[in-house]
Amino acid sequence: MPNSPSQTTSARVGLFVTCLADMFRPSVAFATVKLLEQAGCNVEVPEQQTCCGQPAFNSGDNDTSRDIARQTIDAFDGYEYVVGPSGSCIGMLHYYPELFEESDPYHVRALELKSRSFEITSFLFDVIGMEALQEQLNKLQFNQKVTYHDSCSGLRQLGVKQQPRELLSQVQGVELEEMEEAETCCGFGGTFCVKYPEISNRMVSNKTENISNSGATTLLGGDLGCLLNMAGKLKREGKTIEARHVVEILADMTDIPAIGEADYDLAKAL
Amino acid sequence: MQINTPFFKQRASEALHDENLQKALGNLKAGFPEKRAIAVSRMPEFEDLRDQARDLKNHIIEHLDLYLEQFESKVTENGGHVHWARTSDDANKIILDICKQVNAKTVTKGKSMVSEETGLNDYLEKNGIQPVETDLGEYILQLREDHPSHIIAPAIHLNLEDVSEAFHKNHNRPKSDDPAVLMQEAREVLREKFVAADVGITGANFCVAETGSTIIITNEGNGDLTQTLPKTHIVITSIEKVVPTLEDMTLFQRLLARSATGQEFTVYNTLSSGPRREGDQDGPENFHVVLVDNGRSEMVGSEFQDMLRCIRCSACMNHCPVYGAVGGHSYGWVYPGPMGSVLTPKMIGIEKGGMLPNASTFCGKCESVCPVRIPLPKLMRHWRQDEFSKHLQPKAARYGLAGWAFLAKRPALYKTYTRMANWFMKHWAGKKGRIEKMPLAGGWTDWRDMPAPQGKTFMQAWKEQQKNGGSH
Numbered sequence A: 001m002p003n004s005p006s007q008t009t010s011a012r013v014g015l016f017v018t019c020l021a022d023m024f025r026p027s028v029a030f031a032t033v034k035l036l037e038q039a040g041c042n043v044e045v046p047e048q049q050t051c052c053g054q055p056a057f058n059s060g061d062n063d064t065s066r067d068i069a070r071q072t073i074d075a076f077d078g079y080e081y082v083v084g085p086s087g088s089c090i091g092m093l094h095y096y097p098e099l100f101e102e103s104d105p106y107h108v109r110a111l112e113l114k115s116r117s118f119e120i121t122s123f124l125f126d127v128i129g130m131e132a133l134q135e136q137l138n139k140l141q142f143n144q145k146v147t148y149h150d151s152c153s154g155l156r157q158l159g160v161k162q163q164p165r166e167l168l169s170q171v172q173g174v175e176l177e178e179m180e181e182a183e184t185c186c187g188f189g190g191t192f193c194v195k196y197p198e199i200s201n202r203m204v205s206n207k208t209e210n211i212s213n214s215g216a217t218t219l220l221g222g223d224l225g226c227l228l229n230m231a232g233k234l235k236r237e238g239k240t241i242e243a244r245h246v247v248e249i250l251a252d253m254t255d256i257p258a259i260g261e262a263d264y265d266l267a268k269a270l
Numbered sequence B: 001m002q003i004n005t006p007f008f009k010q011r012a013s014e015a016l017h018d019e020n021l022q023k024a025l026g027n028l029k030a031g032f033p034e035k036r037a038i039a040v041s042r043m044p045e046f047e048d049l050r051d052q053a054r055d056l057k058n059h060i061i062e063h064l065d066l067y068l069e070q071f072e073s074k075v076t077e078n079g080g081h082v083h084w085a086r087t088s089d090d091a092n093k094i095i096l097d098i099c100k101q102v103n104a105k106t107v108t109k110g111k112s113m114v115s116e117e118t119g120l121n122d123y124l125e126k127n128g129i130q131p132v133e134t135d136l137g138e139y140i141l142q143l144r145e146d147h148p149s150h151i152i153a154p155a156i157h158l159n160l161e162d163v164s165e166a167f168h169k170n171h172n173r174p175k176s177d178d179p180a181v182l183m184q185e186a187r188e189v190l191r192e193k194f195v196a197a198d199v200g201i202t203g204a205n206f207c208v209a210e211t212g213s214t215i216i217i218t219n220e221g222n223g224d225l226t227q228t229l230p231k232t233h234i235v236i237t238s239i240e241k242v243v244p245t246l247e248d249m250t251l252f253q254r255l256l257a258r259s260a261t262g263q264e265f266t267v268y269n270t271l272s273s274g275p276r277r278e279g280d281q282d283g284p285e286n287f288h289v290v291l292v293d294n295g296r297s298e299m300v301g302s303e304f305q306d307m308l309r310c311i312r313c314s315a316c317m318n319h320c321p322v323y324g325a326v327g328g329h330s331y332g333w334v335y336p337g338p339m340g341s342v343l344t345p346k347m348i349g350i351e352k353g354g355m356l357p358n359a360s361t362f363c364g365k366c367e368s369v370c371p372v373r374i375p376l377p378k379l380m381r382h383w384r385q386d387e388f389s390k391h392l393q394p395k396a397a398r399y400g401l402a403g404w405a406f407l408a409k410r411p412a413l414y415k416t417y418t419r420m421a422n423w424f425m426k427h428w429a430g431k432k433g434r435i436e437k438m439p440l441a442g443g444w445t446d447w448r449d450m451p452a453p454q455g456k457t458f459m460q461a462w463k464e465q466q467k468n469g470g471s472h
Helices: A019-023 A026-038 A062-075 A087-099 A105-115 A120-128 A130-138 A152-157 A162-168 A197-213 A224-236 A246-250 B005-016 B019-041 B046-062 B064-077 B088-101 B113-118 B120-126 B136-143 B160-171 B179-196 B222-228 B246-260 B305-309 B321-326 B337-348 B365-369 B376-389 B395-408 B411-432 B458-467
Strands: A012-015 A042-044 A081-084 A117-119 A145-149 A218-221 A242-245 B081-085 B106-109 B130-133 B199-202 B206-208 B213-218 B232-238 B268-272 B286-292
Touching: A012 A026, A019 A026, A019 A224, A019 B411, A019 B458, A026 A042, A026 A081, A026 A120, A026 A246, A026 B458, A062 A087, A062 A105, A062 B395, A081 A087, A081 A120, A087 A105, A087 A117, A087 A152, A105 A117, A117 A120, A120 A130, A120 A162, A120 A246, A130 A162, A145 A162, A145 A197, A145 A224, A152 B365, A162 A246, A197 A224, A197 B005, A197 B321, A218 A224, A218 A246, A224 A242, A242 A246, B005 B019, B005 B321, B019 B246, B019 B321, B046 B064, B046 B246, B046 B305, B064 B081, B064 B286, B081 B088, B088 B113, B088 B120, B088 B199, B088 B232, B088 B286, B106 B179, B106 B222, B113 B120, B113 B232, B113 B286, B120 B130, B130 B136, B136 B160, B136 B179, B160 B179, B179 B222, B199 B222, B206 B246, B213 B222, B213 B246, B222 B232, B222 B268, B305 B337, B337 B365, B337 B376, B365 B376, B395 B411, B411 B458
Parallel strands: A012 A042, A012 A081, A081 A117, A145 A218, A218 A242, B081 B286, B106 B130, B106 B199, B199 B232, B232 B286
Antiparallel strands: B206 B213, B213 B268
């Protein structure tokens, strides 16, 4: 049951940065902070977080996954909500209960973390609610034809589909052109893309073809893994379509060059 | 059947460069998934039926012994025989023995993946009995000495030209590329085989415990001729196919047709309940059911138990982007696609089958369309755990993972490392904002650019910003 805005105002939110935003695109994490603060949340960034542990989990290394799960559960102890700009990483947090025996105190804590952790567009739309966001979103302008890639974990594990589209529909000038097979995997798949590069390449090539055919000038998505993969392929193919995380539009941070575009120095921008 | 699974990567690479195959796979992508989506949209209770089917299958697996014994006693009561085959070899021997008892020279065969699993055709041929596949796809494959690449559309990897060529070579008739002519040709050739056969071998989609019946669900009718005309009918099937009642079976029929081909009902649904009775117009004089285990009973109670729910509809492979890119033969053994990536390592061993559960992005599409809700990605992940604990993964991957894990468990060190990596990549990229080639990153940069980092990690930039008064 979504909470009403009054309940979430000044909620203490722990930002789950995600390793890819931390490493490749801090502006995505800054955009997430901005959106949360606009929604009235008090945002903190726990120091003890690193990665959600998915590389270990998907490689069958459950001992390491458990160690990282404990570290993350401890780091985000006491926050009302945990929010991150990735369906895949938040989805991993939702797998944590599977890693612990029911008798382990971390099992209950993992369940509890799961109940309060959200992907950013889902948090904004499902928890905060459109009413509290509409005014701010209506002020924004982004005159582009955009197409939206539904990342697998967000879509199928967390049910993220309409949320980013609803939020985008409030931004002036945005024209959404759905591509064919928007719900088909882009071929990133974590280590899959380097373990089976040829298959991954075929999958991302199908994706960029669908993106091009949509007529969109900007590709949007909610997961940096997929976006780095698709942007990297679009660049290699010499296409001019820009790729961005959806929060960059929603937080009005489109002056920052798109993913894989010419030099941008965060150090100077800050 | 020869096991080529360890060569998955090479075979996949060849498949990606095979233009004919890619054309054929393109047709598949446009076919089954769209038809399934339409069929599902016309049935509001579809999701509820999936739940029911999952629960019923779980119940059956929990009571497998009970239902199998009931099935056996009913078949016996009806005048048939049930044979228990622990292994593929056992199954093949039992079938050969029955064929010998009736002095069989030729046998006709309906489509059966379990018989592919046991390698029945090769075995019978080596022992002087000629099996003739009568499913059109399987028949084409047999002429070409080929194997199925899909569990319900076995010749999906072939194009019209391949079929035309195979018929011309084997039938001694003028070459045609008209599908209707080719179909008629197959019909005429196979008619003679149906009539001449001493034994008919079919699979079974389900075995009904309350009546001792087996059912074949097909679209061609070849199975009916295979099992009705010869004096002896042998059903080869596996133990998890048993269902308690006829009514239970109808639940799976409804799901199977829609999930597989997008039909509301498959064309032929034919039950066999023992040999011909007095007064029956037709039917075999002898009726045998060979129940194959081949590792399945070991799956009961294991982390792979959910896989026993599978009703072989093929929805998982029809929707799988990896299967759609490389086709079924890349998987190197009988069962391809996501269901094969779980079953194959069980049947040929994880040492040989380990490539398959790794060849998945865990996109979850397979699970989302599975009519009995098998958590296929989770089961593939179980195999990866098994591999990890046995140190079967390549050294580079294991050391890479261990190095990463060492850092990820030490937040302070992790921050230092990511700062350095970020700085390095930023400078390697230069002004372009992306990296076209980088040491140790060939898996990525051979195929696509790597977008460059923004110059600082978030943790670094955030800390600095907080120190400077926290404005952003």
